[in-house]
Structure formats: structure tokens, C-alpha cells
Amino acid sequence: MSKIEKVVLAYSGGLDTSIILKWIKQEYNCEVITLTADLGQGEELDGIEEKALKTGATKAFVEDLREEFARDFIFPAFRAGAIYEGRYLLGTSIARPLIAKRMVEIAEMEGAQALAHGATGKGNDQVRFELGGMGMNPRLKHIAPWREWDLKSRTDLMKFAEANDIEIPNTRKKPWSMDANMLHVSFEGAELEDPWNAPSPESYRYCRPIEEAPDEPEIITIDFEKGDPVAINGTKYSPAALVEKLNELGGKHGIGRVDMVENRFVGMKSRGVYETPGGTIMHIAHRDLEGLCMDREVMHLRDSLIPKYAEMIYNGFWFAPERIALQAMIDETQKTVTGTVRLKLYKGNAIPEGRKSPYSLYREDLATFEEDEVYNQKDAEGFIKLVGLRLKGKTSSGSEWIKEGDVEDLD
Template sequence: MSKEKVVLAYSGGLDTSVCVKWLQEEMNLDVIAVLGNVGQEHDGLEKIKEKALSLGVVACEVVDMRQEFVDQYVSCAIAANAMYENKYPLLSALSRPLISAHLVQAAHKYGATCIAHGCTGKGNDQVRFETSIMTLDPSLKVIAPVREWDLGMRPDEIAYAKKHGVPVPVTTEAPYSIDDNLWGRAIEAGVLEDPWNEPPADIWTMTVDPAEAPDTPTYVEVGFEKGIPCSLDGEKMGMVELIEKMNKIAGENGYGRIDMIENRYVGLKSRECYEVPAGLALIAAHKALEDLCLERDVLHAKLSLEQAWADQVYNGRWFSPYKQAIDAFMASTQDMVSGTIKLKFYKGSCVVAGRKSACALYDQNLATYDNDDAFDQKAAKGFIDIQALSLKTWAIKKSQVAQQQETSSVKLDVVSGTCPACDQAVNY
């Protein structure tokens, strides 16, 4: 009798390597490993595949998801200027629904009834994977071995790995938990768990210490077409290459570090450090171009929806109808967002140094304070009177009511006052 199949989101690390054996030994399942390349650091995806096969998986698929990641996920994040809690540009949260979609595809391909992941019960990723999978195919069962097994803390997990021949070169002294993709790096745990501790220098790998960055500014011109970054300094390139180059330029200038206390969806606060050089720079550039090109009411409405979009994605609701509805609005705003933004990087900072666009709604002839401006200042009086009419009406009525109340109060005092003559008559 054939075994049931499970598709595992595999990374090659300790947790997912032990997951393979746990699913085989404890649940008697055939394991199909899916390894997604979303631009993360690695020692070789083929080596990781060989490791999975050595653990006895029946198949291991290595999927290059980078182009899909930027075309369908990062581009949407840029359009939404996505910053969870106005700080974090959603690097991990963006990759999880993409990986989930490929896990579901693999389950359909191999006839698997289950999907497994290596997330803990304290993090956001478990929510993101399981919510995405549940939305894409509600019939699939999700198994979370790390959440379900009785292995206690990491030393017990390492002991289990050694017992079952899992070749994991790790020690109990591994200082940090790191997740990364093309969009950036997330670092947590270790000494970072004490929010009073300054992040050690060794956690940063994409960015130089701002104090050691070049002593002269670096200028970069970012070109956009309908909201999509498409060129650097006039050179056209695809988004994967553009993000890689921007990561290098911004990182060399010490820009892109985040150290924050973050509100996780599961209800606890965590201390997180991020490196997102390209993400922060491109979102800053995109926002500046929108300021130049979007009509005021559209821009204001968009600002009110950007945090909602970030919340939906952070909370694992990428495929929700609400998030998709916001996507439709965001997409409709981008037709006019074409032009060039000049960024200035200097010792850990990034500022917008210039902006230009054929779609700009900024009109220098209207905005100038020179004598030959095109703005009809005489029209301002009528505009002010009309827009303030409701407030003027309210103010007049408020004054009238106050006067009436004051008059009524005076009359009441006269009626209820003491009459000395009457007092004398009564007392007499």
C-alpha cells in the first residue's frame, strides 16, 4: 500500500531537515521537498537539493521564483509603498504567499494530500503559509512539525537530527535567526532579544557602517514607467538586476538598516533588525514621484489604503478579496506614475534630490512667485468665500444662540431676584 504524500517547504536548514525525518518516521509519509529561490543567500541550491535527496525525500524541486517574485509581489509592494507600521517594507511577508502557491502546485502535481512547513508556533510565517494554502486549496491539510513535535528546545532538535543521521553543521551557539530574499534580510534572536542591546556589527552584511561610508555623496537616478522601476542612471534593466544593483549602491553608502520593536500578528512584540537598502530607497523614490504626478484626492485616498495593504500582507492575507480590491485601486493609480527621481546617498541617509516627469501635475507657471505667474490671484477671494461658507454660517448661528442664551439668563435673574420692599412687608 502506497504512503500518503506531503509537500514540504524546504530550506536546507536545521528545522526543515529535521522535518523531513519527522514526517517520515513519526507520520509515515513520503516527502516531496520544494526549495524556492527568492534571491536568498545560499551555498548552492543544487547542494541543498542533494542534501534533501540524501534524507530520503522522494522528489526535490528547485524553483527559481525571483522573476515572479519581483513581477507579481515586489512590484505590488512598491505600488502600495508598503511599510508595515511605517517602518518595515515586508520582505519576508512578500515571499511567503509566493512559496505557498508553488507548494500547492507541487501538491497537485504529485497528488499530495498535505503540505508541511518548518515555522514555529510563535512567529508570523506559520500564519502566512497556512492562510495562503487554505485560501488556494482548502482541501489540503497543513502539518507544522516544529509546532507539533515534542522536542523541546533547539538542543533536543539537534539531538534528534544526530540520531536520525541528518547532516546539519550547526551548534547550539548559533547566535541569530536570519531570513533573507532579494528584497532584504531579517535578523532576530540572540542578544537582539534584549531591546536595550545595540545591534552588534556582525549582524549587518548588506550595509556598511554609516560612519565608514564614502565621504562624498552618491547620486542615482531611478527611472519609473507606470510605477515600476525600470532604469538606473538612464540604463534600462529588469527589476531583478535593478534591485541587486540598488542594494549594492545603497548598502555601500550605509543606507537601509532598520532596528524596531514590531507588533507581530500573533499578539506579541518582538525586536527585529532588517537590512532593506533597495526596498527603502525605491519606495522613497516611488513616493516622491507619486507626489509629483498623482491628483490630490487620489493621493490622499491612496495614503489611507497603504497601511491597510501592508497590514493585510503582513498578516498573511495576500489572497484575500479585500487585499485584491486594494490592489485594483493601487494599479489604477499607477498609469501616470512615470518619470525620474534623483536620490542622494550619504553616510546612512537617502534623500530625494530631484524629480522630473512628463506626467507631472506640478506646474511651475502656477507655483512660481514671480510677477509673470499664471495663477489668477483674484480668483482666490471667491474660492475662500465659497469653501468657508458653511463655517461662516455655523459661526454666525453659534454667536446668535450664545446671545439669546445670555439674554434669557439676564431675564431669569431679574425675575428671581430679591425685592427689599417685599422683604420689608413680609417681615413687618
């Protein structure tokens, strides 16, 4: 193995990645360049460049990737209706390939030979970071300290930090493993490790508890163009600004909080609490507009692929050829998903109340219960007979075959 002289580390500034920065310098005797991606997590980035340099980084990149995140990662996934195991809107999963992509770009620019991350050997993120890096540049090596070092506990980490004069972040008595970006915030660990325990009240960040949400509903409209949201209440926003505005609206009304046990890619079950207020509103509105604009068979085909597409993102295969091919098919289905949805936001719910589109496939003259001149109801009789032919071969219980010659008696 060729010597590693430079490493690009995904750096959050927390306890783990601060220790990892110092550990890599010591263990590999190399330079460490950090990347901190601003994906909308907010105040956590304050002073992070200075901290990385103080801890030993040769260079510290702190980059605003919010617009790219929304435009090129969140929006394509939401065009696909991606939702993992029927509930999780993939807030952490969809962020990892963007971070991996930028790490590779910096590695190529700075002449680094390896990428490093702070994900544990139990989780999904180790797979996402490394598969993302492989998909962009397979020649780069990967360093995963949690799979290499002999630090086995938080106590070990604290001792290492003290011995190496590493600033220990203030956890503010919040014991969870938390990941935040503009799409969501997740909580794992602490009392959540017992799936019977309710999350503590302090675990709320983006969403108000339902009990504290306004007692009056709020009506909003969202405009879509080719499957992407572009405006709220008639005001246009950039992709990132739109997600952040929907977060504000959804969080106010307690929308988008999910408490679930899921299946990790590595094989174990884990329990997490996710808050995705803006994404939940966007998902509901998008699905509602598709009901108006998408052909039935196209929609049903796309829907059959949602579990597979979501699994690709969850498992780290964003840059895989099958995801890219599937995205092309999905984007073709979205060419007519243009229009406006009106929603009521109230007590944890986003309820569609109206929808319109220049590409609407809905015909009032066909669907009406009143008298019409375009549909002969008697035609349904032949349709039912044809689609029911295969059912005529058995009795109602399905236990016996009807004898030949008896079928005529069923007409």
C-alpha cells in the same frame, strides 16, 4: 481524515527543516517532497538538493523564482507604497505567498495531500504559509511540526539530529534567527530579544554600518513606468536584476537598516532588525515621483489605504479577495506614474534631488513666486471664506457659541 501519502515541505536546509523532513517521514509514514525557493538568498542554496535527498526526501525541487518574486510580488506591493507600522517594508512577509503558491503547484503536480512548513507557533509565518495554501487550494492539509511534536528546545533538536544521522549546519557563531531574500534580510533573537540592547556588529549583512559608508555622495537616476522601476542610470534591468543592483548601491551607502519593535499578527510584540537597501531607495524614489504625477485626491485616498494593504500582506492575506480588489484600484492610480527621479545616496540616506515626467501635473507658471498671468491671487479671499464658514460658529476658544446675528461682525 484520509491518509497522507505525500507532503510538500518548504525546505531551507537549516537545522529546523532538516529535522522536520525526517520527523514527518517517521510520524506520518509518508513521502516528503521538498521545495527550496531561490528568492535571491545566495550561497545558502549550495548543495541543498543533495542534502534534502540524503535526509530522506523523495524529490527535491530547487527553483529560481527571483524574477517572479520581483515582478509579481515585490513590485505590486511597492506600487501600493506598502509599509507596515510606518517602517517595515515587508521583506519576509511578501515572500511567503510565492513559496506557498509554488508548494501548491508542486503538490497538485505530484499528487500530494498536504503542505508542511517549519514556522513556529509564535510567529507570523505559520499564518502566511497556511493562508497562502488555503487561498490556492483549500483541499490540501497543513502540517506544522512546531505545533505538534514534543521537541521543545534547540538541545532537543540537536539530539534528534544526532540520533537520526542528520547533518547539522554550521551556524558560524551567529545565533540569530535570520531570513534573507533579494528584498531584505531580517535578524531576530539572541541579544535582540531585549529591546534595550544594541544589535551586535556581526549582524550586518546587506548594509555597511554608517560609519563605514563612503564619505562622498553618489548620484543616481531611476526610471519608472506605470509605478514600476525599469532602469538605473539609463540602463534597463529585469525586475530581479534591478532590485539586486539597488541593493548593491544602497548597501554600499548604509541605506535601509531598520531596528524596530512591531506587533505580530498572533498578538505579541517582537523586535527585529531589517536591512532593505534596494527597497528603501525604490520606495523613496517612487513616492517622490508620485508627488509629481498623481492627482491630490487620488493620492490621499490611496495613502489612506496603505496601512490596510500592508496589514493584509503582513497577516498573510495576499490571495484574499480584498487584497486583489485593492490591488486593482492601486494599479489604476499608477498609470501615470512614469518618469525619472534623481537621488543622492549618502551615509544612510537616499535623498531625491530632481524628478521629471511626461505626465507631470506641476505647472511652474502657477507655482511661481514671480509675476504670472494665470492666477488671480484675490480669488483666494473667497475660497478662504467658504472653507472657513463652519469655523465661524464658535469663538476662538471654541467654548461658546456665537449668538445669531453676530456672524456679520466677523467678516
